[in-house]
Amino acid sequence: MVLNQFLILGAALFAMGVYGLLVRRNIVLILLSVELMLNAVNINLIAFESFLVTSQALGQVFAIFVITVAAAEVGIGLAIVLMIFRNRKSANVDDLSLMRW
Amino acid sequence: MPYEIDYLAIAPELIIFVTILVVLALDLFLPRPLKYWTATAAVAGTALALLPLALLVIDDQVVSMFDGSYVVDEFAVVLKGLFLIAAYVVFLMSVSYIESDRYYQGEYYFLLLASLLGSLVMASSRDLIVLFIGLELVTGPLYLLAGWRKGDVKSNEASMKYFILGVLSTAILLYGMSLLFGLTGEVTFAGLAEATQGMADQPAMVMAVLFVIVGFGFKISAVPFHFWAPDTYEGAPTPITAYLSVNSKAAGFVAMLLVMYLALPGLADVWAPALWALAALSMTIGNLAALRQTNIVRLLAYSSVAQAGFMLVPFAAAAVAGADLEEAFAATVIYLVIYAVMNLGAFGVVIAGANKTRSGEIEGWAGLAKVDAKLGVLVAVFFFSLAGIPPLAGWFAKFAMFRSVIIAGGVTTVVLAVIAAINAVIAFYYYAKVVKSVWLDDVAGEFPGDVEAAPSGSLRLALGISVALTVAIGFYPAIATFVGDASRVIASGG
Numbered sequence: 290m291v292l293n294q295f296l297i298l299g300a301a302l303f304a305m306g307v308y309g310l311l312v313r314r315n316i317v318l319i320l321l322s323v324e325l326m327l328n329a330v331n332i333n334l335i336a337f338e339s340f341l342v343t344s345q346a347l348g349q350v351f352a353i354f355v356i357t358v359a360a361a362e363v364g365i366g367l368a369i370v371l372m373i374f375r376n377r378k379s380a381n382v383d384d385l386s387l388m389r390w
Numbered sequence: 391m392p393y394e395i396d397y398l399a400i401a402p403e404l405i406i407f408v409t410i411l412v413v414l415a416l417d418l419f420l421p422r423p424l425k426y427w428t429a430t431a432a433v434a435g436t437a438l439a440l441l442p443l444a445l446l447v448i449d450d451q452v453v454s455m456f457d458g459s460y461v462v463d464e465f466a467v468v469l470k471g472l473f474l475i476a477a478y479v480v481f482l483m484s485v486s487y488i489e490s491d492r493y494y495q496g497e498y499y500f501l502l503l504a505s506l507l508g509s510l511v512m513a514s515s516r517d518l519i520v521l522f523i524g525l526e527l528v529t530g531p532l533y534l535l536a537g538w539r540k541g542d543v544k545s546n547e548a549s550m551k552y553f554i555l556g557v558l559s560t561a562i563l564l565y566g567m568s569l570l571f572g573l574t575g576e577v578t579f580a581g582l583a584e585a586t587q588g589m590a591d592q593p594a595m596v597m598a599v600l601f602v603i604v605g606f607g608f609k610i611s612a613v614p615f616h617f618w619a620p621d622t623y624e625g626a627p628t629p630i631t632a633y634l635s636v637n638s639k640a641a642g643f644v645a646m647l648l649v650m651y652l653a654l655p656g657l658a659d660v661w662a663p664a665l666w667a668l669a670a671l672s673m674t675i676g677n678l679a680a681l682r683q684t685n686i687v688r689l690l691a692y693s694s695v696a697q698a699g700f701m702l703v704p705f706a707a708a709a710v711a712g713a714d715l716e717e718a719f720a721a722t723v724i725y726l727v728i729y730a731v732m733n734l735g736a737f738g739v740v741i742a743g744a745n746k747t748r749s750g751e752i753e754g755w756a757g758l759a760k761v762d763a764k765l766g767v768l769v770a771v772f773f774f775s776l777a778g779i780p781p782l783a784g785w786f787a788k789f790a791m792f793r794s795v796i797i798a799g800g801v802t803t804v805v806l807a808v809i810a811a812i813n814a815v816i817a818f819y820y821y822a823k824v825v826k827s828v829w830l831d832d833v834a835g836e837f838p839g840d841v842e843a844a845p846s847g848s849l850r851l852a853l854g855i856s857v858a859l860t861v862a863i864g865f866y867p868a869i870a871t872f873v874g875d876a877s878r879v880i881a882s883g884g
Contacts, residue, residue, distance in 0.1 A: 296572075299568075303561075303565055306561065307558075310554070310558060316550065316554075319554060323554075323557045323558065323561060326558075326561035326562075326565070327560075327561055327564065329565065330561065330564040330565050330567075330568045333565070333568035333569070333572060334568045334571065334572075336572075337568065337571060337572030337575075340572075341572070341575045343575050347519075347571065347575075347576075347577050348571060348572075350519065351518070351519050351567075351568075351571065351577065354519055354522065354523060355522075355564060358522070358523070358526045358530075358560075361526075361530060362526070362530065362557055362560070365530060365533050365534060365553065366533075366553055366557070368534065369533065369534070369537055369546075369549050369550055369553055372537060372540055372546055372549070373546045373547075373550060375540075376540075376541065376543055376546055377543065377546075382550070382554075385546075385547045385550055385551065386547075387543060387544055387547055387625075388544065388547060388548075388620070388621040388624055388625065
């Protein structure tokens with residue numbers, strides 16, 4: 290099995306996620322970027338697992354935990370977005386600049 | 391018997407778990423006037439969870455469960471004690487704070503208890519997966535709690551900033567962990583320690599370790615990953631800020647030290663210089679930024695960034711010098727425990743003072759001691775303790791830190807010690823500024839709050855516990871050394 294192509298895919302997705310998180314101004318799109326990064330981790334874990342074949346399928350177990358936690362995290366994130374949208378009628382991070390230094 | 395479960399060893403976690411369910415059910419079924427029972431249940435459950443811990447301390451055994459991924463040793467027991475006591479004090483501080491709010495809901499205690507459960511799991515984790523679950527359980531509820539004042543735009547902003555940087559750090563940490571797993575095929579700390587021996591020259595391994603350090607750097611708000619901390623601390627409700635700066639920071643620290651100390655000792659050449667830089671930067675930039683703060687909570691936020699740097703010093707110094715890490719590990723844990731005690735007290739004082747002054751600005755506190763001398767004394771106790779003035783607990787934390795640095799020896803170590811010493815002096819300036827404002831400055835007009843009212847009973851108890859521990863450790867440091875000695879008995883599991 291070839292491992293490299295999966296790792297390159299994972300690294301590319303992760304980099305896209307970091308880029309999106311830094312340049313996107315809409316909070317929902319930032320959440321999507323975070324999902325991209327977490328899915329890059331999942332691809333890494335699954336690829337390593339099918340390459341290494343550990344006795345307890347550790348990579349797959351780890352990936353399932355990551356998926357579960359990612360789902361919970363997006364739930365929290367959307368709740369926060371809703372709360373901010375109610376108060377400000379906007380989901381733009383540039384508006385969140387009351388506190389500096 | 392790898393899959394046998396020792397129920398006494400995980401009794402604190404089980405008790406907190408049951409308390410979580412009880413609090414949730416109480417909140418659902420109780421009518422609104424009786425909702426304060428949720429607070430009572432939370433406080434009682436936390437106190438109850440301390441009992442099995444006392445048994446475990448006396449028992450003094452190492453219990454390893456689930457193939458060595460979950461270990462209850464003396465180190466874990468002592469840290470669980472710290473987490474439980476700190477959470478107990480935060481609950482006490484929360485009671486009156488939350489009652490004075492428009493939002494009085496049981497979810498507050500539910501979320502805090504969930505976070506507490508996470509930190510208990512973390513102290514016992516000896517496996518990357520358990521560590522990750524514990525860390526997420528600690529921070530997840532805190533994203534919501536930081537935004538607890540739903541109508542307050544500052545609180546919204548605090549929550550959002552904490553959330554974005556929190557998930558970013560989680561993703562980076564996980565990416566590092568996935569590489570660690572991929573390069574070794576192991577997730578337990580014992581397995582990793584064996585498999586990573588002599589892999590320090592592999593570029594992929596260096597990258598994995600750096601990803602992990604960056605991920606943890608955000609969690610412990612070390613410079614240059616600290617910029618979320620002051621904003622989140624200022625916007626969040628003050629008891630949550632206390633919790634963030636004590637429990638959540640301690641949990642992040644424990645996670646980071648466990649990974650470095652137990653899982654990656656063979657890669658010290660990679661992570662030691664990184665930690666050295668984090669320590670030096672955190673101390674210096676944290677302190678310099680704290681100098682120009684006018685808001686007390688922001689000042690404490692930058693102070694906690696700087697204190698994180700001090701905490702890293704013994705560990706980073708010993709690792710760079712290639713000295714024995716056990717001594718340094720003990721010194722870092724001692725610092726962590728003492729910091730937790732005095733920082734909790736400082737935030738308790740901020741809550742009590744804000745009731746009277748209705749202000750978070752240092753100028754707004756001017757002359758507070760003239761109307762309430764007792765509160766003035768408490769301000770002096772906690773802020774001087776944070777600065778490290780004997781005979782308050784803070785001096786012993788700094789003493790343990792410098793002692794372990796001297797034991798380690800070496801040029802890089804001495805440089806770090808000099809940086810730490812200079813910073814200890816800088817830190818004294820801004821801690822003393824608060825005390826000076828409270829004691830020496832004149833009252834600028836009337837205080838807007840109710841000056842006569844004494845703090846509520848629960849807040850008085852919270853302050854009483856913190857002040858008793860701060861003074862007791864200062865006069866009798868053996869309490870803290872006991873914690874340090876316990877952390878020498880650390881089992882890697884597996």
